[in-house]
Amino acid sequence: MTTTDGFFDEMCRADGVRPPYDRYQKWFEAQDVARLAQKTKEAERFFRRTGITFNVYGQDDAEERLIPFDLVPRILSGQEWNLLSRGVEQRVRAVNAFLHDIYNRQEILRAGIVPVSLIAQNDAFLPQMIDFAPPGGVYTHIVGTDIVRTGENEFFVLEDNARTPSGVSYMLENRETMLQMFPQLFSQIKVQRVSDYPKNLRASLEASAPPNCEGRPFVVVLTPGIHNSAYYEHSFLADQMGVELVEGHDLRIIDGRIKVRTTRGYRTVDVIYRRVDDAFLDPLSFNPQSLLGVPGIMDIYRAGNITIANAPGTGVADDKAIYSYMPDIVEFYTGEKAILKNVETYRCSEPDSLKYVLDNLGDLVVKEVHGSGGYGMLVGPAASKAEIATFREKLQANPSNYIAQPTLSLSTVPIFTESGLAPRHVDLRPFALVSPKEVNITPGGLTRVALTEGSLVVNSSQGGGTKDTWVLES
Amino acid sequence: MLGKTAGGLFWMFRGLERAENTARLIEAGFRIALTRSMDPASDWRSIIVTAAQKPGFDAKHSEYTSQNVSDYLLRDPTNPSSVLSVIKAARDNARLVRTALTTEVWVAVNETWMALTEMLREPISEAELPATLEAIRHQSALVRGAMHGTMLRNDCYNFCRLGTFIERADSTARIIDVKYHALLPSPSLVGSKLDNVQWEMILRSVSAHQSYRHAVEEDFNAVGIAQFLLLDGRFPRSLAFCARGITANLAALCESEGEHSDSLSAAWAFQSRLQDRDIGSIFEDGLHEFISQTIIDVADIGARIEQQYRFIS
Numbered sequence: 001m002t003t004t005d006g007f008f009d010e011m012c013r014a015d016g017v018r019p020p021y022d023r024y025q026k027w028f029e030a031q032d033v034a035r036l037a038q039k040t041k042e043a044e045r046f047f048r049r050t051g052i053t054f055n056v057y058g059q060d061d062a063e064e065r066l067i068p069f070d071l072v073p074r075i076l077s078g079q080e081w082n083l084l085s086r087g088v089e090q091r092v093r094a095v096n097a098f099l100h101d102i103y104n105r106q107e108i109l110r111a112g113i114v115p116v117s118l119i120a121q122n123d124a125f126l127p128q129m130i131d132f133a134p135p136g137g138v139y140t141h142i143v144g145t146d147i148v149r150t151g152e153n154e155f156f157v158l159e160d161n162a163r164t165p166s167g168v169s170y171m172l173e174n175r176e177t178m179l180q181m182f183p184q185l186f187s188q189i190k191v192q193r194v195s196d197y198p199k200n201l202r203a204s205l206e207a208s209a210p211p212n213c214e215g216r217p218f219v220v221v222l223t224p225g226i227h228n229s230a231y232y233e234h235s236f237l238a239d240q241m242g243v244e245l246v247e248g249h250d251l252r253i254i255d256g257r258i259k260v261r262t263t264r265g266y267r268t269v270d271v272i273y274r275r276v277d278d279a280f281l282d283p284l285s286f287n288p289q290s291l292l293g294v295p296g297i298m299d300i301y302r303a304g305n306i307t308i309a310n311a312p313g314t315g316v317a318d319d320k321a322i323y324s325y326m327p328d329i330v331e332f333y334t335g336e337k338a339i340l341k342n343v344e345t346y347r348c349s350e351p352d353s354l355k356y357v358l359d360n361l362g363d364l365v366v367k368e369v370h371g372s373g374g375y376g377m378l379v380g381p382a383a384s385k386a387e388i389a390t391f392r393e394k395l396q397a398n399p400s401n402y403i404a405q406p407t408l409s410l411s412t413v414p415i416f417t418e419s420g421l422a423p424r425h426v427d428l429r430p431f432a433l434v435s436p437k438e439v440n441i442t443p444g445g446l447t448r449v450a451l452t453e454g455s456l457v458v459n460s461s462q463g464g465g466t467k468d469t470w471v472l473e474s
Numbered sequence: 475m476l477g478k479t480a481g482g483l484f485w486m487f488r489g490l491e492r493a494e495n496t497a498r499l500i501e502a503g504f505r506i507a508l509t510r511s512m513d514p515a516s517d518w519r520s521i522i523v524t525a526a527q528k529p530g531f532d533a534k535h536s537e538y539t540s541q542n543v544s545d546y547l548l549r550d551p552t553n554p555s556s557v558l559s560v561i562k563a564a565r566d567n568a569r570l571v572r573t574a575l576t577t578e579v580w581v582a583v584n585e586t587w588m589a590l591t592e593m594l595r596e597p598i599s600e601a602e603l604p605a606t607l608e609a610i611r612h613q614s615a616l617v618r619g620a621m622h623g624t625m626l627r628n629d630c631y632n633f634c635r636l637g638t639f640i641e642r643a644d645s646t647a648r649i650i651d652v653k654y655h656a657l658l659p660s661p662s663l664v665g666s667k668l669d670n671v672q673w674e675m676i677l678r679s680v681s682a683h684q685s686y687r688h689a690v691e692e693d694f695n696a697v698g699i700a701q702f703l704l705l706d707g708r709f710p711r712s713l714a715f716c717a718r719g720i721t722a723n724l725a726a727l728c729e730s731e732g733e734h735s736d737s738l739s740a741a742w743a744f745q746s747r748l749q750d751r752d753i754g755s756i757f758e759d760g761l762h763e764f765i766s767q768t769i770i771d772v773a774d775i776g777a778r779i780e781q782q783y784r785f786i787s
Contacts, residue, residue: 235572263783
């Protein structure tokens with residue numbers, strides 16, 4: 001797996017450039033490569049100065065890294081986007097319906113579509129959420145769906161990030177950077193705007209305010225603090241929305257409401273966009289050691305006095321074992337076939353599947369059911385014999401902790417190198433906002449790109465980079 | 475605004491001010507040691523004493539050399555008041571209060587941190603010292619300029635200014651106090667050549683020597699300089715100027731918050747203590763006593779601000 005031959009190249013076909021890249025290609029050919037290389041350095045300096053960084057866990061505390069930025073945009077036509085955004089919206093609606101169902105009537109379990117054991121043994125399932133519906137019935141207010149492409153109209157969902165998806169700040173900053181570096185491009189090529197995201201996010205959060213809210217809802221972003229890997233994004237979003245960025249110790253409960261400590265005393269908070277994991281949200285209900293959350297917030301939540309976005313317990317839906325049932329889940333709640341396909345998934349908890357996976361480890365990608373960020377996974381075709389052997393043992397020791405998927409032929413988009421364009425594998429994370437009124441999907445999303453030739457791993461924690469994602473106005 | 479944010483802004487600007495004051499202090503010491511001293515060790519020692527760093531320094535170094543002193547004050551990571559440490563803390567505070575800063579201020583602080591971290595990576599040789607100190611002042615001016623040029627004149631701005639003025643008042647008061655007492659071996663030397671050189675050093679360490687020449691007709695002398703640094707409301711590093719700055723910003727906060735302010739009352743008292751004095755009576759009552767009380771007053775105002783505006787829960 002060291003070649004990108006035979007993969008779908010989103011820019012170039014054997015017979016020439018694909019139509020969405022038509023104008024860009026013409027522009028690019030007229031550019032001076034040395035000057036573009038200079039632009040890459042400028043962009044890097046801009047990111048560094050502006051502090052657009054992420055913290056790497058397990059490294060020196062102070063280390064903040066840049067996510068490498070590639071200046072060749074990933075371009076989608078209006079039609080391609082229509083298909084994608086319809087598919088994402090359908091999926092997001094189904095996820096919310098699913099969450100409501102499993103925490104209330106559990107009809108999908110009774111219908112035998114999703115096995116009870118998958119919910120009962122799921123760490124992300126929170127008993128505290130049973131028989132409760134969050135304000136407006138919305139569980140996941142912000143969703144980042146990971147999508148890969150294998151062909152002209154072949155899109156697959158890789159995972160549904162329904163708890164606390166990150167990366168939206170890069171979507172916005174990448175566009176800002178492109179606008180600054182290549183303003184003339186945007187006058188020649190009409191690209192749909194992404195800059196409304198913060199405004200829409202705030203509106204969506206406000207529309208999800210609890211019934212007991214008086215006046216304009218007071219929204220805050222809850223962060224674990226400056227050492228969190230996504231701290232930059234948390235402060236960026238609060239800043240862009242014009243709301244306060246708070247930590248758990250700024251909040252307390254007074255008279256049955258969540259209050260934030262201001263210079264004038266305590267002020268009522270209506271909506272919390274939390275970027276703290278469930279386990280740390282309320283030491284009284286979950287991890288008692290946690291100092292990141294607010295003791296007792298779950299009681300306030302259940303009393304209808306605060307909206308938590310995303311709702312606690314949402315993680316059940318982006319569990320990788322649940323993922324394999326998503327096409328059925330979509331059909332169950334929407335009555336339609338899923339517009340976006342799933343990647344074929346082997347549940348290692350099932351003996352037949354386990355046997356197949358063990359026999360074919362070298363060809364498969366094996367992932368932990370609760371894993372994320374590219375950690376704890378095996379990419380068979382790229383792994384050494386020793387790595388495969390070690391993984392085989394882990395898999396046999398705890399099969400239900402794993403799923404496996406065939407290695408997909410991820411599409412490529414060229415990146416800029418000093419010797420010109422070179423194809424690299426990409427994925428795409430569009431961001432959807434859900435309020436009781438509507439689903440709003442920002443045209444585009446975050447394109448992550450594997451910078452190493454032939455690599456299929458795009459995660460920033462594994463050295464991947466990002467690109468600006470363009471959706472053309474059609 | 476959040477109490478935490480107010481605290482972050484306050485401490486961010488205290489840190490930046492402290493870095494700048496430390497740089498000015500080293501500059502003064504460096505210049506004196508270069509231009510006249512028979513006993514450079516005692517000059518460098520006085521720098522450490524003025525910076526209130528003697529215990530920490532002595533625990534680490536046995537000799538007062540330019541290398542040891544500048545290293546300790548500029549780049550020692552174990553010294554929480556070294557320029558490197560306070561700039562790092564200021565930048566951490568800036569990250570914490572990012573939503574209360576304009577992008578220009580944030581970028582200026584972030585760049586300052588990047589530039590100084592790089593610059594202070596290795597020990598600074600005597601030859602590089604002037605350029606390094608200039609860079610620290612320059613970076614500090616950059617942040618201040620971005621703040622003045624871009625920030626709304628709201629409570630965020632007031633807390634930034636309060637941090638600056640509290641730190642500066644404390645620093646100016648300490649410089650006067652330590653110099654006056656630690657450097658004058660006996661009252662008989664007052665008015666001697668040695669005395670005047672020491673006073674000039676005080677002026678230099680607050681970058682006041684030029685201003686003094688323009689603003690005061692007399693030549694450098696103890697009374698003139700003390701009057702200038704304590705009571706001249708035109709000089710931005712004088713106690714009178716800082717007191718006015720503290721009062722004005724607290725008054726602005728009070729106006730927007732519409733409530734009685736404990737810290738404002740204390741600030742008013744502090745300001746009028748300076749306003750109603752002439753330098754002669756301060757000398758009569760004892761400069762050291764006056765300055766000691768000032769340091770206590772400034773710390774008290776700081777503590778009241780911290781409590782009143784709920785910097786911590």
